[in-house]
Amino acid sequence: MPLYLIIEKSVLVLFLFAVTMGVAAYSTWAERKIAAFLQDRLGPNRAGVFGLLQPLADGVKMFMKEEFIPSNAEKLLFIAGPGLFMFTALMTGAVIPWGPNLQIADLNIGILYVLGFVSVGVYGIMIGGWASNNKYSLFGAIRASSQMISYELAMGLVVIAIIMLTGSLDLKAIAEQQKGFNWNIIYQPFGFLIYCITALAECNRAPFDLPECETELIGGFHTEYSSMKLGFYLFAEYINMFISAAVIATLYLGGYNMPGLDYSAMNPIVGNAIAFVVLFTKTLLGVFVFIWVRWTLPRFRYDQLMHLGWKILIPLAILNMLLTGAGVLIFG
Amino acid sequence: MQKLTNRSKVVSQKDMSFLEKAYVPAILSGMGITLKHFFKKKSTVAYPEQERSFSPVYRGRHVLKRDDKGAERCTACGLCAVACPAEAITMTAAERQKGEESLYREEKYAAVYEINMLRCIFCGLCEEACPKEAIFLTPNITPAYYDRQDFVYGKDMLVEGIAPEDRVDVSKRQFWRDNLESTQKNP
Numbered sequence: 430m431p432l433y434l435i436i437e438k439s440v441l442v443l444f445l446f447a448v449t450m451g452v453a454a455y456s457t458w459a460e461r462k463i464a465a466f467l468q469d470r471l472g473p474n475r476a477g478v479f480g481l482l483q484p485l486a487d488g489v490k491m492f493m494k495e496e497f498i499p500s501n502a503e504k505l506l507f508i509a510g511p512g513l514f515m516f517t518a519l520m521t522g523a524v525i526p527w528g529p530n531l532q533i534a535d536l537n538i539g540i541l542y543v544l545g546f547v548s549v550g551v552y553g554i555m556i557g558g559w560a561s562n563n564k565y566s567l568f569g570a571i572r573a574s575s576q577m578i579s580y581e582l583a584m585g586l587v588v589i590a591i592i593m594l595t596g597s598l599d600l601k602a603i604a605e606q607q608k609g610f611n612w613n614i615i616y617q618p619f620g621f622l623i624y625c626i627t628a629l630a631e632c633n634r635a636p637f638d639l640p641e642c643e644t645e646l647i648g649g650f651h652t653e654y655s656s657m658k659l660g661f662y663l664f665a666e667y668i669n670m671f672i673s674a675a676v677i678a679t680l681y682l683g684g685y686n687m688p689g690l691d692y693s694a695m696n697p698i699v700g701n702a703i704a705f706v707v708l709f710t711k712t713l714l715g716v717f718v719f720i721w722v723r724w725t726l727p728r729f730r731y732d733q734l735m736h737l738g739w740k741i742l743i744p745l746a747i748l749n750m751l752l753t754g755a756g757v758l759i760f761g
Numbered sequence: 762m763q764k765l766t767n768r769s770k771v772v773s774q775k776d777m778s779f780l781e782k783a784y785v786p787a788i789l790s791g792m793g794i795t796l797k798h799f800f801k802k803k804s805t806v807a808y809p810e811q812e813r814s815f816s817p818v819y820r821g822r823h824v825l826k827r828d829d830k831g832a833e834r835c836t837a838c839g840l841c842a843v844a845c846p847a848e849a850i851t852m853t854a855a856e857r858q859k860g861e862e863s864l865y866r867e868e869k870y871a872a873v874y875e876i877n878m879l880r881c882i883f884c885g886l887c888e889e890a891c892p893k894e895a896i897f898l899t900p901n902i903t904p905a906y907y908d909r910q911d912f913v914y915g916k917d918m919l920v921e922g923i924a925p926e927d928r929v930d931v932s933k934r935q936f937w938r939d940n941l942e943s944t945q946k947n948p
Contacts, residue, residue, distance in 0.1 A: 467795045471805045622785070725795040726788065 441533055448709075449522055452716075453667040454484040460667075460720050467724045491660035499562060499653050506560035511654065511661035514553025518665040521546045521672045526601040528685050528704030529692045539600035540588055543676055544581070547631055550669065551577040554633075554640060557662065558650035569649025572731065573633065573640035579738035580630035580637075586746035587620045587627070590753040591680055600676075604684030608691075612683040616756075619749050621681045623742055625718075628673045630738070633666060635723035639731060674715030675708065682711050817933040819900040820883045822914070823876055824921050824929040826895055828866050831923040834895035837871035844890035849880035867893075874919060878903045878912040888938060897931040 458473065458480065465472025473480030498507055524539040526532040536542050551574050558570025591613055595603045607613060614621045630637040641649040651662045678684065685692075685704035692700035729737070780786055806813055815821075826834050837854035855872035857865045864870075887896050906912060921929045 463799070466799045466803075469798055469801055469803055469805075471803050471807070474807070721792060721795065725792045 438533060441531065445522060445527070445533060446519065449519065449668055449671060452671045452713075453664055454488070456667040456670060456716060456720075457487060457663070458483050459716070460723075463717065463720045464724045467721070488660070491657050494656040494659075496658070497653075497655040501562040502653065503560040503562065506556050507653075508658070510553055510557025510560055511658045511665070512553075513556060514550060515661045515665040515668075517546050517550040517553060518668040518672065521550075521669075522675070524600050525672070525675045525679055525708075526604045526684060527708055528701035529605075530697060531701050531705055532601055535601050536599065538598045540592070540598050540603070540680070543600075544585060544588065547669075547673075548577060548581055553662075553665070554650045557654065558640075561650070561653035563653050565646045565648075566650050566652045569640045569646050569652070572646075573650060576630055576633075576637065576639060576734060576738070579735060580627040580742070583623055583738065583742035583746045584627040584631065586743065586750050587617075587623045588680070590617055590620050590746075590750045593750075593753050593757050600679055600684075604679050604686065607683040607686050609686065610683070610688040612681065612686075614681040617681065617749070617753070619745065620753075621677075623746055623749065624677060624681065626737075626742065628677060629719065629722065630734075632669045632673055632719070634670065634719055636726040636729050637734060638723075638728060639734060670716055670719050671712065674719065675712040677715055678708055678711035682715075684708060815900045817900070818937045820885045820898040821901045822878065822899060822903045823881075823887070823919055824897050824899050824931065825874065825916065825919045826897060826929070826931065827921055827923060830863065832862070832864055832866040833870060833920060834866055834893045835871050835874065836867040836869050836893055836895070837874070838892065840890040840892060841887035841896055844886045845881075846884060846886060847880045847882045849877045849882075850887060851875050851877075871916070874916050876914050876919065878914055879909065888934070889941065894935070897929075897934050899929055899931065899934070 461483070462472040462480070473483040476482040476486045498504060521543055523533045524536050524542050526535075554573040555570045558566040558568075558573070561567075591603065592598060594613065594616055595606050597603060597606075603613075629635075633640050639649075640646075641651070646652070651659055654662060685708040687707045690703065690707070692704055695703070828834050837852050839852060839854075842848075842850040842852060851873070852871045852875070853873040854869055857868050857870055883898065885898050888898055903912070921927060
C-alpha cells in the first residue's frame with residue numbers, strides 16, 4: 430500500500446472519528462434542547478450561550494462519578510460491554526461515502542458490512558446486561574436482543590429491494606446511482622418508511638426503547654453502570670443514531686447528491702467538501718427526526734412491538750421486495 | 762335520562778378503518794402537533810435574570826415597624842402570637858427602663874421577638890391582630906438556608922432600620938388592611 434494512501438486514509442479516519450464524536454456529543458445537547466422546545470420549555474441554557482457547553486459539563490460529570498462495579502458482576506464482561514458497544518457503533522461509519530472520494534473503506538459489500546456490524550452491536554448490550562447480574566439489566570438485554578433479531582429481518586428485506594434496484598451492495602455505487610434527483614425514496618417510499626421504523630428499533634430509540642425503558646426497567650441493560658462506562662453506552666447510542674441517519678440518507682435520500690450539483694465537473698477538493706456538507710445536512714435532519722419522534726410517540730408495549738415487527742413489517746417488506754422484483758423485471 | 766354534565770360524550774366502539782389501523786396518518790398529525798409547539802413562544806421565566814412582578818399586597822416576610830421618631834411600635838401584647846394559626850411567633854416582654862423612650866414607644870416592649878419562617882404560612886393574621894400597627898407582611902421573600910435554625914428570625918432580621926432609607930414601605934399593605942372589611946364584602 431503506497432504511503433500517501435495510508436496517510437490519506439488515516440487523516441480521513443481521524444477526521445470522521447472527530448466529526449462522529451462531536452456530533453454524538455452535541456446530539457445529547459440537541460436531544461435535550463429539542464425535547465424542551467417541543468414541550469414549551471427552554472432546555473439547558475446555563476452552560477455557555479444556549480447551553481452549548483453542556484456536553485462538556487456532562488462529560489466532566491461522567492468522569493468525576495464513582496466507578497462502581499457490583500460485587501456479583503462478571504467483572505471482565507462488565508468492563509468489556511460498553512467498550513464493545515462503542516467499538517461497533519464507531520465501526521459502522523467506515524463504509525459511508527461522505528463524498529465522491531471521501532470514504533474510509535470502499536467495500537464492495539458495504540451494506541452487508543453495515544447490517545453485520547449493527548447486529549454485532551447488540552452483543553455490547555447483551556454482555557453488559559448479563560454481566561451486571563441484575564434481573565432488570567437481564568430483562569433489558571433479552572429485550573434488546575429479541576428486538577434486534579425481529580427488526581433486522583424487516584430491515585434486511587427492505588434493503589434487498591434497494592439492492593435489486595441498484596444491482597450493487599456497494600454503498601458508493603448506490604450513492605452514485607442517485608445522482609441529481611434520482612433518489613431511491615421515489616422508487617421505494619414504502620421501503621423508506623419501513624427502513625426508518627426498523628432503524629429506530631435498531632438504535633433502541635423511542636418508541637422502541639424497550640431495552641432501556643426507564644419507567645419499567647430503571648434503565649434496563651445499563652442499570653448497574655456508572656461513570657464513563659455508562660457514558661460510553663449513552664454516547665454510543667447517539668453515535669448509532671448519527672450513523673443510521675447517514676445510512677438512511679445514503680440509501681434513500683440520494684447520499685451526497687443534490688439536484689443541480691455535478692461533482693465530476695468540480696474541482697475534487699471543492700466537490701468533496703460540498704458533498705460532505707450535503708450528506709452531513711441530510712444526516713443532521715435525520716437525527717432531528719429521530720429526536721422529534723422520540724418526544725412525540727409513547728413507548729410500545731412489548732407484545733405490540735413483536736406484533737409490529739413479525740406480523741406487519743416483515744410481510745410488508747416481503748411484499749415490497751416482490752413488487753420491486755416484478756417492477757425491475759418489467760421495466761428494468 | 763337527564764345528563765349529569767354538559768361535557769359528556771357518546772363513545773363509539775365501531776371498528777377502525779384501514780387508515781386508522783395503519784396509524785401512520787395519526788402519527789404524522791401527532792408529530793405535526795409537537796412541531797407546532799417547537800415554534801411556540803416558551804412560557805419559561807428565566808428566574809434569576811427575570812423576575813415575575815409581585816402583587817403590591819403580596820404576603821412575604823414580615824417587618825416590625827418603628828414609629829416616625831424611630832421607636833419600636835411593638836408592645837409585646839402577644840395578640841399576633843395568639844392569632845397565628847401556625848404558632849410561628851414567640852416573644853418575651855420586658856419593661857422599658859428610663860432613658861429608653863427613644864427606642865420603644867410604649868412602656869412595655871418585646872425583648873425577644875421570633876418568627877419561625879418554616880412554620881409561618883404567610884396568612885397575614887398577625888397583621889390583622891396587631892393593635893399597634895407594628896407588624897406587616899412585605900413583598901420580600903424568605904431565602905433558603907442550609908440550617909433550620911437560620912429560619913428562626915429574631916428582632917435583628919425583623920425590625921426595620923431607623924435611617925429613612927432603611928424604612929420599609931408598607932403603605933399599600935396598610936391600605937389593604939384598613940379596607941379589609943369593604944374588600945371582603947365586595948371583592
